[in-house]
Amino acid sequence: xxxxxxxxxxxxxQEGESSSLNCSYTVSGLRGLFWYRQDPGKGPEFLFTLYSAxxxxxxxxxxxxxxxxxxxxxxxxxxxxxxxxxxxxxxAGGSYIPTFGRGTxxxxxx
Amino acid sequence: NAGVTQTPKFQVLKTGQSxxxxxxxxxNHNSMYWYRQDPGMGLRLIxxxxxxxTTDKGEVPNGYNVSRLNKREFSLRLxxxxxxxxxxxxxxxxxxxxxxxxxxFGPGTRLTVT
Numbered sequence: 235x236x237x238x239x240x241x242x243x244x245x246x247x248q249e250g251e252s253s254s255l256n257c258s259y260t261v262s263g264l265r266g267l268f269w270y271r272q273d274p275g276k277g278p279e280f281l282f283t284l285y286s287a288x289x290x291x292x293x294x295x296x297x298x299x300x301x302x303x304x305x306x307x308x309x310x311x312x313x314x315x316x317x318x319x320x321x322x323x324x325x326a327g328g329s330y331i332p333t334f335g336r337g338t339x340x341x342x343x344x
Numbered sequence: 345n346a347g348v349t350q351t352p353k354f355q356v357l358k359t360g361q362s363x364x365x366x367x368x369x370x371x372n373h374n375s376m377y378w379y380r381q382d383p384g385m386g387l388r389l390i391x392x393x394x395x396x397x398t399t400d401k402g403e404v405p406n407g408y409n410v411s412r413l414n415k416r417e418f419s420l421r422l423x424x425x426x427x428x429x430x431x432x433x434x435x436x437x438x439x440x441x442x443x444x445x446x447x448x449f450g451p452g453t454r455l456t457v458t
Contacts, residue, residue, distance in 0.1 A: 268446050277348075277434050277449030278387075321387070323447075330375055330394045330440055331402065332447065336386035 236261040240322050240335035247342050250311045255338045257322030258304040267305050268332065269298050270321040278321055281307075312342045346370055348450035350435050356456045357425045365420040365453050367435030375440040376418035377402075377447065378410060380431040387434070393418055394440065425457045 237260045247253055259267070266285055270278035282291045284300040291298050295316060297308040307320055319339045323332040348369045357363055369376065378390040389402030393412040407429060409421045418437075422429060432454050436447040 266445075270446075270449075275452075277436075277451050278447075280446040280448065283446055330392060331389060334387045336384070 236324060236326055236333040238322055238324055238333050238335035240320075240338050242338060243336070244339045245341070247309075247312055247340070249313055249342055249344050252308070252310045252312070254309070255307040255320055255340070256304060257307070257335055259322075259324045259333075260303075261324045261326045261333070263327035264324060265327045266325045266332075267300055268323045268325070269305070269307055270323065272319045272321060272337070274318075281320075309340070312340075314342045314344050316340065317342045348435055348437055348448050350433075350450035350453050352453060353451065354454050356458065357422075358458055359426060361425050362421065362423050363425065363455075364422075365433055365435075365455075366417070367419065367450060368417045369435075369437040369448070370416065371437060371439070371448065372415070373437035373439045373448070374415075375438050376412065377436040377438075378408075378418070378420045379434045379436065380404065380429075381434060381452075382431050390420065390433075422455075425455075427457045429455065430457045431455060 239258045241256045269281040272278045282298040287302045299306045319337040321337045322335045325332045351366045374395045377392040379387045391410040393399045396415045411419045435450040438447045
């Protein structure tokens with residue numbers, strides 16, 4: 235059974251304090267790992283797709299990396315507007331169904 | 345380009361009432377999904393439609409039915425609502441095929457069953 239575990243469940247940072255969110259997974263034949271951002275009261279919004287170990291993608295203050303067992307979402311010098319819940323999902327080969335983690339709630343204090 | 349739209353945004357039902365949640369996407373995506381999101385439980389898949397004309401059960405299908413009306417529209421019906429169905433419901437779509445693509449989500453429907 236595919237499993238996705240995100241840690242920590244919650245993270246509080248001061249503005250400018252860099253940190254990382256973790257997504258560890260067990261899946262038979264990874265075909266894609268996805269990161270989403272979800273603001274309160276809204277639907278998840280796509281951030282990144284990673285397809286193979288060693289791949290990295292960046293967007294503004296966010297950088298996602300992938301190994302064979304986990305993915306990290308690095309947040310560099312975060313701002314209060316980066317506060318949100320970050321969701322990770324994996325998709326196995328041959329499946330139309332992604333498996334989601336429960337998310338990390340990030341709060342960045344000014 | 346509206347993306348994924350959902351109606352209604354909010355709904356309050358009494359136990360035993362029925363309702364249909366509507367979802368439409370304008371991205372010409374093949375696959376569509378219905379999720380529910382509850383505190384501490386994350387996103388749980390209710391039903392999905394891999395392509396027009398097909399539907400399949402997800403993790404928590406009991407008490408729900410779906411209809412893939414056409415390529416654009418995918419509705420979720422609660423025949424006899426129960427308090428346990430109080431949740432936030434999200435519709436999503438993706439252009440699934442030989443490559444695995446991200447999902448695009450609607451804004452959600454917040455349902456309360458009393």
